[in-house]
Amino acid sequence: MADVPTLVEQARQGRPRAVARLISLVEGASPQLRExxxxxxxxxxxxxxxxxxGSPGVGKSTSTSALVSAYRRAGKRVGVLAVDPSSPFSGGALLGDRVRMGDHASDPGVYIRSMATRGHLGGLAWAAPQAIRVLDAAGCDVVLVETVGVGQSEVEIASQADTSVVLLAPGMGDGIQAAKAGILEIGDVYVVNKADRDGADATARELNHMLGLGEARSPGDWRPPIVKTVAARGEGVDEVVEALEKHRAWMEERGALTERRRARAAHEVETIAVTALRERIGDLRGDRRLGALAERIVDGTLDPYTAADELVAGVTKS
Amino acid sequence: MADVPTLVEQARQGRPRAVARLISLVEGASPQLRExxxxxxxxxxxxxxxxxxGSPGVGKSTSTSALVSAYRRAGKRVGVLAVDPSSPFSGGALLGDRVRMGDHASDPGVYIRSMATRGHLGGLAWAAPQAIRVLDAAGCDVVLVETVGVGQSEVEIASQADTSVVLLAPGMGDGIQAAKAGILEIGDVYVVNKADRDGADATARELNHMLGLGEARSPGDWRPPIVKTVAARGEGVDEVVEALEKHRAWMEERGALTERRRARAAHEVETIAVTALRERIGDLRGDRRLGALAERIVDGTLDPYTAADELVAGVTKS
Incomplete structure (x- = not known):
C-alpha cells in the first residue's frame, strides 16, 4: 500500500484509486486518519x-445524477457523497452495494462514493466532513452530499453544506413529515421534483405557505426559492443550478460563506473532541469501574449523575 | 414551589402533580436535577x-392505550412516556400538546406524559431514563415508553426497555423500512396491528422470514413471538401482555433482566458523563479558542483532528 504522502499527492492529481483509498481510510477511522x-x-x-x-421516493438519486450532468456540462469536476442511513445495530449499509448513478460511473471528472453511517450517531457526523475534504483536495469544484434518509443525523449532515437543497415530491403528504424531520428549517433551495405529476402546484403552494415565503422579510434576507423539476427528464435542473449559484453569490457578498464554513469547522472540531473524550470514558470500562457503578444504580444505592461525576473526575482536570 | 424532598415524598405517594413537576424538572435539566x-x-x-x-401509522398510540387498559384490568399502576421526535432545530414537539389517550386521562392509576426530544440527539438519551425513574418511584408497576418516530434515537430509547415491542401494520411496505430503521434487531415481541386488514398474514409471514424465526436456534434462546392485534377493538391485546410476561419470566430465570438493566445503567452513565464533558468543551467557546481554531481550519492551515487535540488537552488530565 502506498504511504499517506504518496496517496495524497496522487489524489491531488485526481487519481480515482487514491481518492477511493483515502476515503476508505477516513471512513474506517484508520490509524492514518490524522496523518x-x-x-x-x-x-x-x-x-x-x-x-x-428529502424523504425516500422524492427522487434524490435521480436529481443528484441530473445535477452532476449539469455541472459536467459546465466543465466542473464533481464529487458525490451518498450517505446511507444504516441499521444502528448491524452497522451495514443496506443500499451501500447498489450500483449508483451508472451514467457517470465511467466519467473521470466525477467521483461517486456511498458511505454508511457506521452504526452510531457520532460516526456519520465526523466521517462525512472528512470524506468531503478528500474530494475537495482531489480537485472537485462541487461536492454533492446526498443523504438517503431523513433522520436527525441526515438533517445534520445536509445542514452543514454550503448550500442545502431540500427535495419534495407531489402527493406524498410530505408537509407534516417534512416539518417533523426539520428539513423545512435547513433548506436554502427547495425543489419540488416529479413536477409533471398531479399535485405539484399544491405541494409548491403548501411549501410556500409553510416556509412563510409570503411574509415580509428584512431586505437582504435570503428568500429560499422553490424550483419545480422533472429530474428524470432533466427538466428544471439548470434552474436548480442557477438557484444554487445565486445562493452562493448571496452568501459570498455578505461573508456568510466563510462564516458558515467556520461554524461548520467549529462544530466538527467539537464533535471530534467529544468523540475522543467519549473514548477515554469508554476506556474506563477496562477497569470495571463503569460496571460497578451500573450495579449500584440498579440496586438503587447510587444515582446516575453521581456515577457520571465519578467517571468525569477520572479523565478531567480538577 | 415545594422543595425536592417534599416533591419526591409526594410523588412516592402517587400524587400526580408532584410526578408531573418532577418530570418537568428532569426534562428541563433544572439545577435540581441531581438532587x-x-x-x-x-x-x-x-x-x-x-x-x-414502529413507523407512523401502525397504531402505536392506540396499542399503548389498549395495553394500559389491559394492565389496569389486572390492577397494575401504569406510566406512559410518549417520546416525540421534534425538529432538531426548533426544539419544539409538534405533537406535544395534543390530547393523548383521553380514555385514561382521569384514571388515578395512570400517568401519561409526552416528552419532546429537546432538539439534540443527546438530550433524548438522558432525559427519558430519568423520567422513567420518576414514574418508577411514583409506584408504577409498568412504564410504557412509546416512541413516536423511527429514528435512530427512538430505536435507542426502545432498545433500552426491559422488553421491546415492535409494531407493524399490513400493507405498509414496511419490510425494508423496518430493516433500515434497525427495529428488526431490537424486538423482543412483534405485533402486527390492524390485523383485520388485507395483508396481515403476509406481513406476519414476511416478518417471520426477516427475523429468521424459521431457522434453528440454540435451545433456551428467546424466540420473539409475533402477535396479531386489532388494538382499536382490543383484540389480541391480552396475548401481547401474555407475551410480555413470558419474556419477563424468561429474562428473570436467566438473570438477564438484571444484566440488561445494568447495561442500560452503564450506557446512561456514559451518556451523562459525555454530555458533561461536551459542556466543558462548549465552555471553551467563551474564550474564543474554538473560533480561532475553526478559522485556521477554513484557511487550510490546521486540520480538525489537531484542533480537537487542543480542545481535549484543555479539559483533560495529561
Whole structure:
C-alpha cells in the first residue's frame, strides 16, 4: 500500500484509486486518519458543498445524477457523497452495494462514493466532513452530499453544506413529515421534483405557505426559492443550478460563506473532541469501574449523575 | 414551589402533580436535577419498562392505550412516556400538546406524559431514563415508553426497555423500512396491528422470514413471538401482555433482566458523563479558542483532528 504522502499527492492529481483509498481510510477511522487529514488541510477550501435531502421516493438519486450532468456540462469536476442511513445495530449499509448513478460511473471528472453511517450517531457526523475534504483536495469544484434518509443525523449532515437543497415530491403528504424531520428549517433551495405529476402546484403552494415565503422579510434576507423539476427528464435542473449559484453569490457578498464554513469547522472540531473524550470514558470500562457503578444504580444505592461525576473526575482536570 | 424532598415524598405517594413537576424538572435539566435523581434512586427498580416502537401509522398510540387498559384490568399502576421526535432545530414537539389517550386521562392509576426530544440527539438519551425513574418511584408497576418516530434515537430509547415491542401494520411496505430503521434487531415481541386488514398474514409471514424465526436456534434462546392485534377493538391485546410476561419470566430465570438493566445503567452513565464533558468543551467557546481554531481550519492551515487535540488537552488530565 502506498504511504499517506504518496496517496495524497496522487489524489491531488485526481487519481480515482487514491481518492477511493483515502476515503476508505477516513471512513474506517484508520490509524492514518490524522496523518491524512493533516496532509489534506492545505489542499482544501475550493470545493463548493451542496447538501441534498428529502424523504425516500422524492427522487434524490435521480436529481443528484441530473445535477452532476449539469455541472459536467459546465466543465466542473464533481464529487458525490451518498450517505446511507444504516441499521444502528448491524452497522451495514443496506443500499451501500447498489450500483449508483451508472451514467457517470465511467466519467473521470466525477467521483461517486456511498458511505454508511457506521452504526452510531457520532460516526456519520465526523466521517462525512472528512470524506468531503478528500474530494475537495482531489480537485472537485462541487461536492454533492446526498443523504438517503431523513433522520436527525441526515438533517445534520445536509445542514452543514454550503448550500442545502431540500427535495419534495407531489402527493406524498410530505408537509407534516417534512416539518417533523426539520428539513423545512435547513433548506436554502427547495425543489419540488416529479413536477409533471398531479399535485405539484399544491405541494409548491403548501411549501410556500409553510416556509412563510409570503411574509415580509428584512431586505437582504435570503428568500429560499422553490424550483419545480422533472429530474428524470432533466427538466428544471439548470434552474436548480442557477438557484444554487445565486445562493452562493448571496452568501459570498455578505461573508456568510466563510462564516458558515467556520461554524461548520467549529462544530466538527467539537464533535471530534467529544468523540475522543467519549473514548477515554469508554476506556474506563477496562477497569470495571463503569460496571460497578451500573450495579449500584440498579440496586438503587447510587444515582446516575453521581456515577457520571465519578467517571468525569477520572479523565478531567480538577 | 415545594422543595425536592417534599416533591419526591409526594410523588412516592402517587400524587400526580408532584410526578408531573418532577418530570418537568428532569426534562428541563433544572439545577435540581441531581438532587431529584439522588432522592429517587432508593425508590426505583420496581417498574417494568416496556418500549413500543414502529413507523407512523401502525397504531402505536392506540396499542399503548389498549395495553394500559389491559394492565389496569389486572390492577397494575401504569406510566406512559410518549417520546416525540421534534425538529432538531426548533426544539419544539409538534405533537406535544395534543390530547393523548383521553380514555385514561382521569384514571388515578395512570400517568401519561409526552416528552419532546429537546432538539439534540443527546438530550433524548438522558432525559427519558430519568423520567422513567420518576414514574418508577411514583409506584408504577409498568412504564410504557412509546416512541413516536423511527429514528435512530427512538430505536435507542426502545432498545433500552426491559422488553421491546415492535409494531407493524399490513400493507405498509414496511419490510425494508423496518430493516433500515434497525427495529428488526431490537424486538423482543412483534405485533402486527390492524390485523383485520388485507395483508396481515403476509406481513406476519414476511416478518417471520426477516427475523429468521424459521431457522434453528440454540435451545433456551428467546424466540420473539409475533402477535396479531386489532388494538382499536382490543383484540389480541391480552396475548401481547401474555407475551410480555413470558419474556419477563424468561429474562428473570436467566438473570438477564438484571444484566440488561445494568447495561442500560452503564450506557446512561456514559451518556451523562459525555454530555458533561461536551459542556466543558462548549465552555471553551467563551474564550474564543474554538473560533480561532475553526478559522485556521477554513484557511487550510490546521486540520480538525489537531484542533480537537487542543480542545481535549484543555479539559483533560495529561
Amino acid at each position: 491524512v487529514m493533516a496532509a489534506l488541510a492545505p489542499l482544501t477550501g475550493n470545493a463548493y458543498v451542496v447538501g441534498l435531502t | 431529584v435523581m439522588a432522592a429517587l434512586a432508593p425508590l426505583t427498580g420496581n417498574a417494568y419498562v416496556v418500549g413500543l416502537t
